[in-house]
Amino acid sequence: MIAKDILKAHLSQIITLTEAEFDYCFSHFKLLSFQKGQTLITAGDHVESEYFVVSGCLKSFYINEDMKMFILQFAMKNWWTADYAALYNETPATISVDCVLDAEVLSITNREREKLCKEIHAIEHFFRWRTNKGYVATQKRLLSMMNNNVRARYEELIKQYPDLHQLLPKTLIAAYLGVSRETLSRLYNDEK
Amino acid sequence: MIAKDILKAHLSQIITLTEAEFDYCFSHFKLLSFQKGQTLITAGDHVESEYFVVSGCLKSFYINEDMKMFILQFAMKNWWTADYAALYNETPATISVDCVLDAEVLSITNREREKLCKEIHAIEHFFRWRTNKGYVATQKRLLSMMNNNVRARYEELIKQYPDLHQLLPKTLIAAYLGVSRETLSRLYNDEK
Numbered sequence: 464m465i466a467k468d469i470l471k472a473h474l475s476q477i478i479t480l481t482e483a484e485f486d487y488c489f490s491h492f493k494l495l496s497f498q499k500g501q502t503l504i505t506a507g508d509h510v511e512s513e514y515f516v517v518s519g520c521l522k523s524f525y526i527n528e529d530m531k532m533f534i535l536q537f538a539m540k541n542w543w544t545a546d547y548a549a550l551y552n553e554t555p556a557t558i559s560v561d562c563v564l565d566a567e568v569l570s571i572t573n574r575e576r577e578k579l580c581k582e583i584h585a586i587e588h589f590f591r592w593r594t595n596k597g598y599v600a601t602q603k604r605l606l607s608m609m610n611n612n613v614r615a616r617y618e619e620l621i622k623q624y625p626d627l628h629q630l631l632p633k634t635l636i637a638a639y640l641g642v643s644r645e646t647l648s649r650l651y652n653d654e655k
Numbered sequence: 656m657i658a659k660d661i662l663k664a665h666l667s668q669i670i671t672l673t674e675a676e677f678d679y680c681f682s683h684f685k686l687l688s689f690q691k692g693q694t695l696i697t698a699g700d701h702v703e704s705e706y707f708v709v710s711g712c713l714k715s716f717y718i719n720e721d722m723k724m725f726i727l728q729f730a731m732k733n734w735w736t737a738d739y740a741a742l743y744n745e746t747p748a749t750i751s752v753d754c755v756l757d758a759e760v761l762s763i764t765n766r767e768r769e770k771l772c773k774e775i776h777a778i779e780h781f782f783r784w785r786t787n788k789g790y791v792a793t794q795k796r797l798l799s800m801m802n803n804n805v806r807a808r809y810e811e812l813i814k815q816y817p818d819l820h821q822l823l824p825k826t827l828i829a830a831y832l833g834v835s836r837e838t839l840s841r842l843y844n845d846e847k
Binding site: 531580588590598599603 | 717723727740743750772773779797802
């Protein structure tokens with residue numbers, strides 16, 4: 464499946480566009496290829512674009528003063544990623560995005576997305592739906608973090624990333640769950 | 656200022672509606688009054704509506720298996736609140752909403768909001784903007800929770816709720832920050 468078809472199938476889960484409308488939308492995206500380890504956004508950057516993942520896997524992460532990494536999201540096929548605070552508020556990035564695996568993405572700038580949303584009502588609907596989903600998922604994760612429910616976060620990870628969690632280095636999984644490697648090993652052992 | 660004018664001023668920060676359009680939108684809202692301590696949503700409820708706060712203060716919160724309370728949000732004038740996961744996914748509420756102070760709200764059902772979004776492009780734009788804001792705020796809070804940066808969360812609370820944080824019982828502030836009363840006292844003392 465080529466990038467264009469993947470985006471088309473993704474949009475058509477929520478909205479209906481004519482061929483001409485979709486072609487017009489698609490003309491605002493750029494296809495980019497990255498290798499494992501390459502960086503799309505570095506903290507401090509001016510952020511102009513967001514990314515729709517066509518293949519591979521990205522991660523968005525935050526590094527604190529002690530150089531400890533926290534993973535906000537793994538983004539695989541059909542996921543969107545960026546530093547949204549930076550993108551929407553036009554502030555420097557505090558979140559970085561890089562490739563966990565070789566990846567192909569479709570990028571669109573904030574300006575072009577806003578233009579499309581204004582021009583095509585259905586596109587505005589799509590992006591509202593998408594942010595609603597991101598919002599409730601993040602709220603859920605915040606609550607499980609406040610509740611310190613590591614087991615719930617681990618189960619959520621397996622549910623959200625059924626294929627991925629077995630491919631990922633344990634260090635990254637621990638950084639996503641916000642736990643030490645030791646706590647993670649205990650979770651793995653409990654499962655057996 | 657009456658409820659209608661408060662909602663109008665709030666919408667007009669982001670979108671432009673004609674008088675007729677705004678009146679039409681407004682006809683989909685219901686004005687409700689609650690007293691301090693009254694409940695709008697209880698965990699387990701079927702959730703049909705979201706609430707725009709006209710006056711007073713609500714809180715949305717989660718209670719875990721050990722009956723410990725975590726506060727997701729305080730909602731004051733011009734804030735929106737609900738259990739959005741329950742509202743969007745049509746699942747039973749896991750989050751409760753009640754009144755910290757006497758409150759007046761404008762309620763709108765999920766179905767009516769979706770109808771308005773479909774009928775009036777500008778309304779869809781407004782709700783996308785609003786969710787974008789909620790999404791980045793929740794992401795920021797998630798990161799500061801993962802990073803265990805209590806000081807940053809406390810400063811964010813003062814910034815977000817400049818008037819409120821002095822009115823609130825310390826127990827509620829602790830439940831918002833996800834810390835013990837003792838840790839909170841230390842933050843207060845550091846400030847002096």
